[in-house]
Amino acid sequence: METPDEKPAARSEGPPPGTGIVPTAKKIVRDIAAVPPRSVHPALVPGVSVEETGRSYRTDPLVFGIAVALTVAFIAWGVFAGDNLAGTTRTVLDAVVEYTGFFFTTIATVILVFMLFIGFSRYGRIPLGRDDEEPEFSMFSWISMLFAAGMGIGLVFWGAAEPLTFFENPPPGTVEANTLEAMHTAQAQVLYHWGPQAWAFYALVGGAIAYGAFRRGRTPLISSIFAPLLGEHRTTGPLGRTIDVFSIIVTLFGTAASLGLGALQIGHGVEIVTGIGELGNGILIAAIAVLTACFIASAVSGVSKGIRALSNINAVAALILAFFVFFVGPTLLILNVIPSVAVQFLGDLPTMIARSASQGDEAQAFLSTWTIFYWAWWISWSPFVGMFIAKISRGRSLRQFVSVVIVVPSAISLVWFSIFGTTAIQQQMDGAGLNVDPPEEVLFGVLGNLPFPLVTSILLILLISIFFITGADSASLVMGTLSQQGRPEPARWVTVIWGVLVGVIAAVLLISGEEGSGLRSLQNVTIIAALPFAVIMAFMMVAFMKDLRRDPLILRDRYARMAVRHSVMAGLEEYGDDFALVPVEYDHSEDDLAWIDEDSVDDTLAEVYEAATEAIDIIPVETDADPGASLDGLAEETAESAGAAGEAPGERPRSGERPLD
Template identity: 50%
Template sequence: MTIADSARNPSDKNQPASDSGQAAQPAPAEGGGPPPHESPGERPNTDRVVFGVAAVLVLAFIVWGVTSTHSLSAVAKAVLKGVMYGGGWAFVLAATSFVVFALYLAASRYGRIPLGGDDEEPEFRTSSWVAMMFSAGMGIGLMFFGVAEPLHHFSEPPPGTVPGGSDAALDIAMATTLFHWTLHPWAIYAVVGLAIAYSTFRKGRKQLISSAFAPLFGSHRSDGPMGKAIDVLAIFATLFGSAASLGLGALQIGAGLQAGGFTAQTVGKSLLVVIIVVLTICFIVSAVTGVAKGIQWLSNVNMVLAGVLALFIFVFGPTILMLNLLPTAVGDYFRELAEMSARTAASGGDAMQAWLSSWTVFYWAWWISWTPFVGMFIARISRGRTIKQFIVGVMLIPSLVSLLWFAIFGGAAISIQRSGVDLASQTQEQQLFGVLNHYPLGGVLSVVAMLLVAIFFVSGADAASIVMGTLSQRGTIHPTRPVVIFWGAVMGTIAAIMLLVGGDEALTGIQNITIIMAAPFALVMIVLCIALNKDLRHDPLVQRDNRSKEKVENAIVYGHTRYGDDFHLRVEPKPGAKDNGTP
């Protein structure tokens, strides 16, 4: 099941997803009012302020990008320089803080709080939950960077570390790649997903980012202008983060067409725009015709194809090297973790700042921009889980998937580079196909890879547009078709503009705008952590524990004061108390 399918078809743990896509409603939670109810036949009510403001600003951006691309590019570079110079440290510090915060919640007394009623069972079986978490961990990003990132860090390690191409560079390459794709990004997702799940299923609030701020600002303000501003920022983050993924997909499909001889030697801007247009039309057709089953079938096929592709490279590639990389990469990751988490421009000047802009800070911004999308997805499938189960599952399962994926594709690429083939000289979007063409049936594998990216594009745009529709229509789980189509079409247009803004270095344009647009939402996430912590302190389960602890401590103090150590405790009902029959 994919993100899009789960968004349309959340189901009871013992029943298959319904064709209508009607979600099971959360049960009332102790300590909170009844959850928001949505009748199947009720038409969602569009929030005119949230949708209107977001739409106007986005359309203005599109007009700017179409009519004056050079101007937008110049402004983006100037703003990026300011963000990196003045706020690069903030991205680095915030990402690690989210990891610490998530682990703290899992290990603390809050870890046993359920995301639902006190006695509520998980909505999905553990096996299904794990499978959907695996689905969330796959996407265009792994397809694009599975070869490109380990190979780049092996050939050109981070400034001031080790010589490129050396044995030590292999260790640094895998450690840096895992740093960008394991605990840090999934802790970022976990924080937002947990806040949404707790607010929705435990407290019965609307399924909106802004609703999670109620304990800090109050229900009135979280539903008022401040809350609407937060939801607008969430739409912007989702829109540009998803558009970045779509832009990467277009670059990779273009490179695949070139590698397979389907087009000229140079992939120009026009072809990239055509690729985005075609795939966006595919998404719109799927949304208009309601072929949810078709998308579900394609997505399931996609997961199988990704597994087959990885298995093929594992069997025919340097299998022993890949197996050796599994424990080695984990060890290198934890050995280098402190240093990687603290890299800023102070440790390497302009060279380090440029490297961070292309890698670490870009990744943290990209993950932050995806948090409304992925956060809502993992929240929706995690009802009934405890906070500890949620955080451990969200952070570990996709991290293991990433470890396997990069060990296979990164190991294959580095092995080819070591053999004398200069794979690193190719563009990043070409390198995957350079690896595939090194093996038998390379042409077939390249077509499979392009098909994988295309389906990820369509299903990803579908799901992200549903999330933006939810944010635009007061938290509905069934946003109207026109709103979903609008955001999908806008997303494709933004992806094309991001490619055009980058000029000859299209990837740079994507990275620059993603960092700029994610910066405001990073501040939203920091405040969200404060709101979530305050919410958890007042949870009924925690308050009962506090009262019980206080009563026991008072009884012990009283007994010790009066009898010394010669006493015992006994529980008796108050006069007039009713016996509920529970032993």
């Protein structure tokens, strides 16, 4: 390779043997579809979808069998020894919170910063698919499915209850309870729990899986994310299978616990609407059975049909309910609260991030009850929600993906909590006497103080039910994918089995133990399981970054900068200020790039560097222009020089005269 001290002669002929540019785009695609693209430089691969690799899928008996066995064993523990389960999980949970609470608060912030860097740096231009691939779903359907799968039931359950709780019991060291300042502080704290940091967990898992599956041709599995670190053979071996089994278990428990909360709220709504009094366990189980049948039917219909239709319906129902409360509630107060809370959230963010057990027992208790609970909860949901987000985000750029997945749901959460939370707080300040314990009753209490309480309560029950269905059928599809080696559309029988198990766990643990201890035990288990998965997510960031650094788009940019820089230095050495760079077109051999291997890109960078500069012709330009001359002036003189050499002006593309970095 020529160094800057060597002076290349002007070249107008083709490259020497053994160098070359690349095959045409059609040939690249044909080569990739036929065999692993070892004869195509990795910088020129336009993206390989997992469907183009010709992979075959089958049920993994080890992953599926172990996951089902562990699930059944846990159900048996809850049925036959519910109190023992509650005591054990409580003890373990206390140890997890006490000794690793700092890790949860730290990893939440690190992941958010990492994803914002990915989305708004040069990596943001990378598409989650082929270079020319269009998004599969419309923006409205995409956002609807994101919202429904991510936090649907939780937002309904806590929409009024959590702001009211923090209004009456503000975070330690902040403001006086039951004041206007407490209202704003409460809403800012709620947004901290449900906003950007929560969605950053989902964005990391979803972005990494979508990138690997739709641009690298890997199977859409949690284990496949670690291929850059472990290698393909280890991700398909015992270690990879262990990761996938664990992902299924975490998904199953996290989904079932959330559905249990939804069932409690549905049950309370039925009590209000029908006036039949407190429902027995038999009615709750019957309701869960009906909803389970609905979400299984939706799941087997596929993402593009069932989940999309239900998500769109739910988005409309949620908008109707939110607009109703907004217009009949304290409208002007809500309009003033939204921007105030958004600004206060940014101002209070450093304080909320810095809150730790070192600030006293009160801060420790608040963190363990609320913040650490939420970070662990979102981590436990990240395998399920992340894989589902990956399924529906194909064709989006990383910048669009990060912007929408983190910012849009956070903005929706801000508006949602501002509407329902502010309305609940205003009613409480006016003496409504709302009770935050149990929390599933708060929103129905708020609606009961507004016009048409019966109609809105029925709409709320419908909203919760559809959130129940969309969340559960999304989880069933994801668990089916994990059970069948990443199959994008898992077999119906596998989806049905996981759907039934979700419903069974939600029903059995809802009524097992004393005073609902079974459901609390299930919540505790999801938090405990979140600790090792939080460690997995830390390594996930390393693997994802390693992948992105070798993306074809990033490699093309790197080679282009190096080639132009080298050529400009050579031109300055040979001709001083009077030169221009023009591309030279020439034939090439298919074998020219056969030596290139994706895993040795960095080792062969010098040769690629040389091959790239061989494609550039450095020609003298007779001009008195200085290095700061305008682009148009130098371009005109370049064209004149080319014409004098027997070429028509405009035959060669023109380039600027300044050295490019």
